[in-house]
Amino acid sequence: MIMLSKFEYSKNFLRKDDLLICPICKERLILNDHSLVCKNKHTYDISKKGITTLVSHNHIKESKIYNYELFLNRRNFIQKLYYKDLYEKIIHIINHHFDNKINIVDLGCGEGAHTMNILELLKQKYMYYGFDYSRIAIDMASTYNCDNRFYFVADVNNVPIKDNSTHLIIDILSPYNQLEIKRLLKKSGLFIKVAPGKNYLKEMRAATNISTYDKDIEVEQNLNKNFKIVKKEHILKTYPITSDDFKLLLKMSPMYNDQVINIPDTITIDLMIYIMNGEEL
Numbered sequence: 001m002i003m004l005s006k007f008e009y010s011k012n013f014l015r016k017d018d019l020l021i022c023p024i025c026k027e028r029l030i031l032n033d034h035s036l037v038c039k040n041k042h043t044y045d046i047s048k049k050g051i052t053t054l055v056s057h058n059h060i061k062e063s064k065i066y067n068y069e070l071f072l073n074r075r076n077f078i079q080k081l082y083y084k085d086l087y088e089k090i091i092h093i094i095n096h097h098f099d100n101k102i103n104i105v106d107l108g109c110g111e112g113a114h115t116m117n118i119l120e121l122l123k124q125k126y127m128y129y130g131f132d133y134s135r136i137a138i139d140m141a142s143t144y145n146c147d148n149r150f151y152f153v154a155d156v157n158n159v160p161i162k163d164n165s166t167h168l169i170i171d172i173l174s175p176y177n178q179l180e181i182k183r184l185l186k187k188s189g190l191f192i193k194v195a196p197g198k199n200y201l202k203e204m205r206a207a208t209n210i211s212t213y214d215k216d217i218e219v220e221q222n223l224n225k226n227f228k229i230v231k232k233e234h235i236l237k238t239y240p241i242t243s244d245d246f247k248l249l250l251k252m253s254p255m256y257n258d259q260v261i262n263i264p265d266t267i268t269i270d271l272m273i274y275i276m277n278g279e280e281l
């Protein structure tokens with residue numbers, strides 16, 4: 001089997017793409033050798049690693065908290081499959097709703113492992129666009145680049161994807177911009193938002209002396225303000241956890257330190273899946 005470079009994979013994807021638009025003037029982006037270019041000549045280079053930055057200004061501030069180590073630990077922890085039930089629920093929702101090929105946009109995809117676990121189980125053909133504000137995350141995510149998956153640097157507040165073009169928008173624990181979602185989503189499409197429930201990782205919060213998660217009601221209120229939630233699913237399970245996995249978990253979370261009082265032997269995954277549909281946004 002011939003192994004393509006990340007750059008070649010990106011080019012193969014971009015030859016097929018018909019959704020990407022210029023983040024400055026909103027005209028279509030066309031692949032031209034090593035760049036994406038719009039008709040107003042705004043030019044976005046594709047790096048040797050196959051990465052392109054589609055933002056309207058030059059300076060993206062890289063977060064100090066979301067650093068390489070955090071994303072690496074995040075990927076390692078996610079691969080342990082504590083989130084298996086979440087993937088299965090989401091797959092069920094997608095398979096139930098769509099028959100044909102779909103365009104998927106992943107808001108704040110991070111290093112990509114969560115959505116990758118979902119895509120691997122998907123029965124539909126798809127074109128997947130994952131983006132994140134963090135170059136470090138996209139650098140890591142681009143190991144998943146292929147003919148029908150592409151990762152790029154962009155802002156959820158200015159998504160470089162054309163209007164009314166997206167069948168499925170996924171947001172796992174990331175920020176969203178309601179106007180952008182309404183602009184992108186097809187009438188027949190779905191917006192799936194995953195947010196923490198009250199007891200999400202409660203053992204880790206207790207072990208590091210942080211009070212339980214309390215933004216769950218606010219998240220739901222905000223969604224209700226902006227959209228009509230057509231369905232809600234709840235994932236709630238407590239798993240045994242080894243101390244090695246617990247250490248990975250500590251290091252993958254933006255708000256935790258390593259001042260652990262005692263290492264727990266269970267961990268609770270408590271997540272809400274909110275489903276909105278394009279017809280009733």
Ligand SMILES: C[S@@+](CC[C@H](N)C(=O)[O-])C[C@H]1O[C@@H](n2cnc3c(N)ncnc32)[C@H](O)[C@@H]1O
Pocket residue numbers: 066074107108109110111112113114131132133134137154155156157171172173174175
């Ligand atoms: C908790 S992580 C979730 C990442 C991934 N969805 C996952 O579940 O592993 C939140 C992500 O949102 C990204 N993010 C924050 N603000 C953003 C913005 N304005 N535009 C794009 N990504 C953003 C961060 O860089 C980070 O990767």
Ligand SMILES: [Zn+2]
Pocket residue numbers: 022023024025026027038039040041042
């Ligand atoms: Zn342009």
